[in-house]
Amino acid sequence: MHRPVDNFSVEAVVMTAVFGVDIGGSGIKGAPVDLARGVLAQERHKVLTPQPSAPEAVVAAVREVVRHFDHQGPVGLTFPGVVVDGHTRTAANVDKGWVGLDAAGLFREALDLPAVVLNDADAAGLAETTHGAGRGQQGVVLVLTFGTGIGSALFADGVLVPNTELGHLELRGKDAERRASSAAKERHGLDWEQWSGRVDEYLDLVEMLFSPQLIVIGGGVSRKHEKFLPLLRERGARVVPAELRNDAGIVGAAMAAARATD
Incomplete structure (x- = not known):
């Protein structure tokens, strides 16, 4: 059962490596994350965000990023908009086809892996307040x-x-x-x-x-x-x-996935 990502506590993280994906308006990047240290476990892989950024095209790009590492565990994904219970409610800088979608369900089905979706800046904030400038x-x-x-x-x-x-x-x-x-x-x-x-x-x-x-x-x-x-x-x-620069979204997404699948 997936739990919300607010009130995050690092003590809830029991795994040491989970995959994070940061979906942006111009690029989609991901990597396995060492959760104990809050750093990427391998160099990230990045692809351009499809234009138009319709759900099917973005899902295919995310699948390419995850499969680049042959990852088989939980995946956390950021989204540039409001996300409530895995559903994307707004889409200011991506295709409006995302509005109202069960994005978490869409990614779980496409990746055949446990997946959790959260707002992109919230993910970066989780990483920075746990491992970075706000700790x-x-x-x-x-x-x-x-x-x-x-x-x-x-x-x-x-x-x-x-x-x-x-x-x-x-x-x-x-x-x-x-x-x-x-x-x-x-x-x-x-x-x-x-x-x-x-x-x-x-x-x-x-x-x-x-x-x-x-x-x-x-x-x-x-x-x-x-x-x-x-x-x-x-x-x-x-x-x-x-402190985590542009890797914060990937790290925070992985943290959220670890907590949601605990």
Whole structure:
């Protein structure tokens, strides 16, 4: 029986290696994960997200990633949208055919393996608060992933509030991720200083709403954190780069799968 991934406790993990898959708007990547250390057990394998990203095409791409490793155990998968009890409720940056699907059931059938699906930023947050920049931090922690969109994972004293999707907060009359994601940086041809100004606006908004003690910046752009973090204004919350960088989603997905199949 599958259990929800909120209120995650690392003590619930009894296996040392499970497979994680991170489904994004532009790429799908996966690898076996060493759960004891919170690191990839092998170099990840990545394929491009099919365009259009209809369910059948994405499932085929995920199957290719998993079969690349000949994996035969539980699989955790992230999804860029709201996920409740394995069902995908929204699909902002992938095909709308995902809305309302029993995604966990779809992947279990396609892979013929135990599978669990959760929000992509929630997965990254689980990894960062257990093994990365947020470990041991009490109070309110906000993990933000900047990529095709902006994902968010909100924790209060280590407890996850799932599916916050704060990239869709309104900023200057539109979804915040349309202005401040790393994809928006590329789309509008912004330099690091221009983009950091937009990120500052967004951080002002989330800080006003949630008063976090710590903000962890993740996603693909986190590997270039030295180019923009020093440009951000000082604020009440500490702002730090994700330690697991862009592997956090894979690690968090595997953690969720381990707990769900315990």
